[in-house]
Each structure stands twice: as C-alpha cells, then as structure tokens.
Amino acid sequence: MRSTVYLIGAGPGAPDLITLRGFRCLQTADVVIFDHMVHPRLLDAAPAAAERIDVGSAAPQPTDQEAICYLLAEKAREGKTVARLKWGDPFLFDHGGEEALFLHEQGIRFEVIPGVPAAIGATAYAGIPITYPGGGDTVTFIRGHEDEGREKAKVDWDSLARLEGTIVCYAGPKQLPKMLDALMSHGRAAEESAAVIVNGTLSSQRTITGTLAELAQTFKDQPVSGAALLIVGKVVNFREHLRWFDSRPLYGRCALVMHSKEQPDDLAELLEAQGAEVIVDTDTKLDIYRQLLDRKIDAVTFTSASAVLSFAANYGVEQASDLLAHTLVATLGPAAADAAGRAGITPAIQLQSGSQASLADAIVAHFRGN
Amino acid sequence: MRSTVYLIGAGPGAPDLITLRGFRCLQTADVVIFDHMVHPRLLDAAPAAAERIDVGSAAPQPTDQEAICYLLAEKAREGKTVARLKWGDPFLFDHGGEEALFLHEQGIRFEVIPGVPAAIGATAYAGIPITYPGGGDTVTFIRGHEDEGREKAKVDWDSLARLEGTIVCYAGPKQLPKMLDALMSHGRAAEESAAVIVNGTLSSQRTITGTLAELAQTFKDQPVSGAALLIVGKVVNFREHLRWFDSRPLYGRCALVMHSKEQPDDLAELLEAQGAEVIVDTDTKLDIYRQLLDRKIDAVTFTSASAVLSFAANYGVEQASDLLAHTLVATLGPAAADAAGRAGITPAIQLQSGSQASLADAIVAHFRGN
Numbered sequence: 026m027r028s029t030v031y032l033i034g035a036g037p038g039a040p041d042l043i044t045l046r047g048f049r050c051l052q053t054a055d056v057v058i059f060d061h062m063v064h065p066r067l068l069d070a071a072p073a074a075a076e077r078i079d080v081g082s083a084a085p086q087p088t089d090q091e092a093i094c095y096l097l098a099e100k101a102r103e104g105k106t107v108a109r110l111k112w113g114d115p116f117l118f119d120h121g122g123e124e125a126l127f128l129h130e131q132g133i134r135f136e137v138i139p140g141v142p143a144a145i146g147a148t149a150y151a152g153i154p155i156t157y158p159g160g161g162d163t164v165t166f167i168r169g170h171e172d173e174g175r176e177k178a179k180v181d182w183d184s185l186a187r188l189e190g191t192i193v194c195y196a197g198p199k200q201l202p203k204m205l206d207a208l209m210s211h212g213r214a215a216e217e218s219a220a221v222i223v224n225g226t227l228s229s230q231r232t233i234t235g236t237l238a239e240l241a242q243t244f245k246d247q248p249v250s251g252a253a254l255l256i257v258g259k260v261v262n263f264r265e266h267l268r269w270f271d272s273r274p275l276y277g278r279c280a281l282v283m284h285s286k287e288q289p290d291d292l293a294e295l296l297e298a299q300g301a302e303v304i305v306d307t308d309t310k311l312d313i314y315r316q317l318l319d320r321k322i323d324a325v326t327f328t329s330a331s332a333v334l335s336f337a338a339n340y341g342v343e344q345a346s347d348l349l350a351h352t353l354v355a356t357l358g359p360a361a362a363d364a365a366g367r368a369g370i371t372p373a374i375q376l377q378s379g380s381q382a383s384l385a386d387a388i389v390a391h392f393r394g395n
Numbered sequence: 396m397r398s399t400v401y402l403i404g405a406g407p408g409a410p411d412l413i414t415l416r417g418f419r420c421l422q423t424a425d426v427v428i429f430d431h432m433v434h435p436r437l438l439d440a441a442p443a444a445a446e447r448i449d450v451g452s453a454a455p456q457p458t459d460q461e462a463i464c465y466l467l468a469e470k471a472r473e474g475k476t477v478a479r480l481k482w483g484d485p486f487l488f489d490h491g492g493e494e495a496l497f498l499h500e501q502g503i504r505f506e507v508i509p510g511v512p513a514a515i516g517a518t519a520y521a522g523i524p525i526t527y528p529g530g531g532d533t534v535t536f537i538r539g540h541e542d543e544g545r546e547k548a549k550v551d552w553d554s555l556a557r558l559e560g561t562i563v564c565y566a567g568p569k570q571l572p573k574m575l576d577a578l579m580s581h582g583r584a585a586e587e588s589a590a591v592i593v594n595g596t597l598s599s600q601r602t603i604t605g606t607l608a609e610l611a612q613t614f615k616d617q618p619v620s621g622a623a624l625l626i627v628g629k630v631v632n633f634r635e636h637l638r639w640f641d642s643r644p645l646y647g648r649c650a651l652v653m654h655s656k657e658q659p660d661d662l663a664e665l666l667e668a669q670g671a672e673v674i675v676d677t678d679t680k681l682d683i684y685r686q687l688l689d690r691k692i693d694a695v696t697f698t699s700a701s702a703v704l705s706f707a708a709n710y711g712v713e714q715a716s717d718l719l720a721h722t723l724v725a726t727l728g729p730a731a732a733d734a735a736g737r738a739g740i741t742p743a744i745q746l747q748s749g750s751q752a753s754l755a756d757a758i759v760a761h762f763r764g765n
Contacts, residue, residue: 154492
C-alpha cells in the first residue's frame with residue numbers, strides 16, 4: 026500500500042482532546058510535522074524512532090507554507106507515513122486546504138482527520154455554551170487579521186453586527202481592541218457581554234469577561250501575549266453558572282508526582298481531574314529543578330520510599346529540603362514518610378494508610394483550607 | 396470524591412472521531428445516556444456492566460428534555476458516574492447548555508467534553524475545506540428549523556447572504572429547499588456552489604454538489620431522509636480535487652471479516668483504511684445472516700480453517716455456499732482454502748501465502764477491476 030499523509034487536527038490545546046483516530050494515525054507515523062500550538066505531550070504518542078519536525082512560527086527557524094508543502098510531499102515520496110499535526114482543525118482558518126491541494130496535485134495520497142476547533146473547545150472549558158435557546162440561531166467564526174503571510178481579513182462587520190447569534194473571533198494580540206471597536210462602531214451595543222479566552226483548555230486557561238466597551242479598554246491597556254478568542258453574545262452570561270473547569274479545587278496549582286516503582290500512577294490523573302497541572306517525574310530533571318527554585322510547584326507527592334530516594338538523588342540530599350521549603354509535601358504510607366524524614370523533608374500531609382484517591386482528597390482539602 | 400456527569404460530544408458520526416478524553420470518560424461510566432445519532436460501537440467502550448439508556452428521538456419511547464435533565468441528576472445522586480453522549484458537540488445546536496444549567500442548579504458536578512461538530516467532520520470527509528484563502532474569512536453555522544420541541548430558528552438571511560464566507564446549515568429533510576430558497580431570495584447567487592452531505596463521516600456518507608438553484612430543485616423532488624448539512628460557498632469547488640474519503644477503492648463496499656483464533660485481526664482495519672464498511676464476526680449472527688440474505692455484504696474473508704468452520708457452524712454447512720453465492724470470498728493460506736472447499740464454498744481469491752495486507756490488496760484489486 027502507498028504511503029499516506031494524514032492532515033490531523035490536534036484539537037484546541039489539551040492533549041487528550043485529539044480524536045481517537047488522530048491519535049492512532051500519530052502512533053503509526055514515521056514523521057511528525059507539527060505546528061507551534063500543538064501540545065508537546067502529543068508528540069510522545071508517535072513511535073520513539075519517528076522523526077519530529079517543528080515547522081511552527083515559534084520554531085527556531087519557522088518554515089514558510091510552500092516549504093511545508095514540499096516537505097510533506099518529500100517525506101511521503103520516501104515511502105513514509107506522515108502525520109501533519111495542526112492546532113484545532115486542519116481546515117478551519119489554517120493551511121490544511123492548501124496542503125491537501127498540493128498533495129493532490131503531486132499525486133500523493135492524503136486523509137483529513139478533523140479536530141475540535143479552538144472556538145468549540147475553549148468555550149466548553151470556559152463554561153460558555155456556544156449556543157443556547159434564545160441566544161440566537163447562528164454561530165459565526167471570524168479569522169484573525171494577523172495570520173502570518175496572509176492578508177488582512179475582509180469582514181462585513183455591518184452584516185455581522187446584525188446577526189443575533191454568537192460570534193467567535195480568532196484574535197491576535199494587537200487586533201483584539203480593533204475587533205471590539207469594529208463590532209461597536211457597526212452596531213453591536215457597547216454593553217453587550219463578551220469574553221476573551223487565552224490558552225484555551227490548558228491548565229493555564231484564562232477567561233476575562235466584560236462588556237464590549239470594558240474589554241476594549243482592558244486590552245488597549247494590557248494587550249494579551251498570544252492567540253486569543255473573543256466571544257460575543259448573550260451566551261457569555263452563562264459562564265457565571267456553568268464554569269466547571271477553572272472552579273475545580275486545584276485549578277491554577279501545579280503538582281509534581283514522583284514516580285513510584287511499586288505502585289501504578291493513578292495520582293497524576295486524580296489530581297488533574299481536580300484541576301491541577303501535573304508534572305510527572307520523568308527525565309526532565311532540569312525543568313523540574315528550575316520550577317522548584319522558582320516556587321512554581323505547589324505540591325509534591327511521594328507514595329513510596331523509592332520515590333523519595335529518587336528525588337533526593339536527582340536534586341541532592343542536602344538540597345532536597347530547601348527546594349521543598351515552600352511546597353506542600355504529601356506522603357502515602359509509612360515507608361515514604363520514613364524516607365522523607367531521613368532526607369530531611371517534613372511532609373505536611375502524612376497519610377499512614379489509604380488509597381491514592383484519599384491522598385488526592387487530602388491535598389484538595391489542604392488547598393481548600395488555604 | 397463526588398460523582399460527576401460528563402457531557403460528552405461523540406463527534407460527527409464515525410466512532411473513532413470522539414476525543415481521547417471523551418472515550419476515557421466513557422470507559423469509567425456507570426451509566427451511559429445517549430442520543431439517537433451516537434454510533435452504536437461507541438457504547439461498547441463503556442464497561443459491560445454499565446447501564447445504557449437511549450433517550451434519542453428515534454428511541455422506542457423518546458424522552459423529553461426535562462425528563463433527561465432529571466434522569467441525569469437522579470443517576471448522579473445515586474453516586475454513579477454518568478456519561479451523557481451527544482452527537483457532535485454538546486453545546487452546538489444541542490441541549491448541553493440546558494442540561495449543564497440544570498445540573499448546576501441541582502448542585503451536581505459536571506464536566507463538558509467538547510466534540511468535533513458535524514459541520515467540521517462531514518466537510519473534512521467530503522473534501523471541502525471549510526475555509527480557504529480567497530473563500531471569505533468567516534464561517535457561519537445555522538441551526539436547523541425543525542429541532543424537536545424548539546421554535547423555528549430566527550435567522551437574519553439578509554445579513555447572512557451578504558457575508559462572503561462559508562455557510563453551513565444544519566438542515567432537516569423538509570427545510571432544505573426552504574433554506575436554499577431563503578438564501579437565493581436574500582441575495583446569494585443562484586449559480587453559487589453548494590453541497591449537501593448526509594451520514595457525514597460514516598461509510599454511508601453521501602455528498603451531492605450543485606448550484607443553489609440545482610440543489611433546491613433536487614431536494615424539492617427527492618427530500619433527504621435524515622439530518623443533512625448544507626454547505627454554501629466557494630470552498631465547495633475544492634471537493635473535486637480534495638475528495639479522499641469516498642474515492643477510496645472499497646468505498647461503498649461492505650466486508651465480513653470472519654474472526655480467526657490463530658491470527659490477529661489486522662484485516663478489518665486494513666479494509667476500513669481502503670474505505671470498506673467492515674463487519675467483524677462477533678455475536679450478531681442474525682444481523683449478519685439477514686445482510687447475507689439481502690446481498691448487502693460484498694466480500695467475506697477467511698484467514699484460517701477455524702474461521703470457515705465457525706461460518707459453517709453459524710449458518711449451516713448446507714446453506715453456507717448458497718449464502719455466499721453473490722459475495723466475493725477471499726481466503727488466506729491453504730488451510731482456509733481447504734476448509735472452504737470442504738464446506739462447498741468456492742473462493743474467488745485464494746491466496747496461498749502472504750500477509751493480511753496482501754489479502755487486502757487482492758480484494759482492492761478485485762473491486763477496482765469490476
């Protein structure tokens with residue numbers, strides 16, 4: 026069978042929001058060619074031997090669109106299975122259409138695996154139903170003005186302002202105030218509700234709500250630093266009731282789960298389910314060290330003596346307690362607690378017995394209390 | 396930890412277009428409450444002991460929206476993990492917002508797992524890039540008029556007709572001609588390109604293209620039988636070049652892969668990758684029997700003697716050859732061919748040696764020749 030290029034939507038941000046089919050294609054890839062907004066954890070799904078090529082605009086040497094097309098064709102001609110991973114959906118405000126057309130012209134087989142668009146994923150995680158009875162019967166997505174290498178979007182703001190439904194603008198940092206002004210000057214009420222979402226569906230997701238006028242002022246004063254989504258419409262008002270993602274007890278907290286050889290790693294998922302950003306101790310020792318130094322890790326868990334020993338070995342027995350001075354340390358079982366004591370670490374939570382779920386509960390209770 | 400209701404987007408149709416996160420939540424469910432457009436194979440992902448409740452409008456007794464809300468709350472109060480599975484995305488032209496608000500008011504924890512909307516998935520599989528440079532910088536989705544229990548959609552067709560971008564209408568059978576007329580009478584050109592997609596992303600996906608005027612006539616004469624998507628815009632013209640899904644060699648064919656105890660089942664995936672709808676011999680003997688009788692199965696594969704014996708045992712040695720008289724029979728290996736011969740079955744493809752991939756290739760070559 027001939028080789029295939031899969032144009033895959035990686036989804037809106039969180040690595041588990043890719044489709045099953047996209048994930049499986051990724052697992053068969055010889056080459057992964059990805060954009061800068063694709064989550065790094067997704068790249069781990071490809072076989073270890075697969076070549077990984079960053080062609081995003083934040084790559085050390087961003088690749089232009091024509092070069093990306095030729096790269097896809099070249100790898101396919103070498104008989105390789107190519108996974109072309111894109112943020113959101115490959116066809117929505119992206120270059121998937123151009124890449125597919127190029128592959129067609131070159132006689133190279135391709136498939137398109139759709140993805141959850143950022144506009145759909147980020148609103149779901151912000152607790153904003155993109156449609157609601159009474160909130161209008163249309164949803165309009167608008168391309169950002171500032172996409173690299175493409176001309177300014179032509180939008181009929183007059184018509185757009187008259188549609189009653191929800192509007193979602195893909196907005197770069199500079200254009201957010203302009204889009205807000207355009208909506209108001211073409212007839213949307215300055216008091217209409219709107220929201221701006223950055224880092225949608227990631228543990229760092231941030232949602233700012235206000236009226237069109239308020240948001241225009243806010244983002245003139247303090248521009249956002251990356252890609253943002255602007256949502257306009259009555260549906261924004263539901264966020265107050267429906268926010269589930271950033272109201273979870275560990276939202277905004279970062280936990281380091283030290284791997285235990287003796288026990289399965291349920292703890293990472295248990296803490297993530299409560300909203301925490303979880304770092305699992307793998308081989309990124311320097312990153313973890315830096316984050317501990319910067320006090321960016323709120324909690325560290327040890328569920329066995331070996332986990333403590335591994336921490337002490339990585340960061341030095343002398344330094345271990347200093348590094349953890351401003352962090353919640355939680356141990357499960359007497360062996361982990363003893364080992365911590367010997368390494369000079371004082372756990373604030375010492376669960377003598379119980380499951381990983383009860384340890385997660387204790388951590389939630391700790392931060393709820395603070 | 397308290398029980399949770401997951402409002403999950405099942406995606407546009409194909410079961411592997413659900414998100415990883417949606418799939419994992421489904422695997423932990425005690426109760427699955429699903430709509431009628433959710434693929435049956437997705438229900439298999441839930442634990443065998445999980446309760447499965449069909450509340451869709453095609454269910455024997457469709458459940459009204461208020462009753463669904465109470466059902467979700469009731470199951471959650473029993474301490475159960477509830478997966479609420481919906482076609483496409485839970486918040487896009489669906490009742491996810493109402494269900495979330497009800498759960499919030501009842502103090503029940505919920506999470507929203509977005510899904511690939513039908514409008515995104517079906518267009519990707521039809522080879523229609525929903526946006527393309529020069530094809531306008533907006534995409535507008537329009538709710539169907541005929542959703543059960545909801546009033547007629549209010550759409551400002553004048554404004555909509557003036558937006559240059561792509562329009563996707565979620566359309567019920569009766570409203571398709573009305574929507575086409577509305578677009579033309581409010582200013583979209585009768586010669587503009589459009590497409591209608593039914594059964595999006597399924598092996599039965601069908602795409603009809605034409606001008607607005609042509610499609611209006613077509614669907615007045617022959618109404619579609621289920622939910623359809625109407626896509627309007629220049630981007631439809633790309634389908635001619637970008638159709639990849641329904642141009643695969645086995646598209647529109649149905650293959651029965653008889654399970655072999657001796658070998659892994661790669662064949663089903665290999666045939667699916669070529670576009671076939673694949674039935675794997677499990678315990679749905681009556682269904683398979685009916686489809687064989689109705690000549691709806693185009694090919695049957697046997698990769699071992701046991702597979703042949705199992706077929707003969709299921710459908711009677713006497714009847715086996717009659718049932719397969721109008722079907723391509725393909726065997727791999729001498730044992731399967733011998734067993735077929737003894738059961739009175741004459742395989743048109745007898746591969747003495749080789750891999751399952753070469754058997755799939757031989758089947759593709761057979762149908763290409765026809």
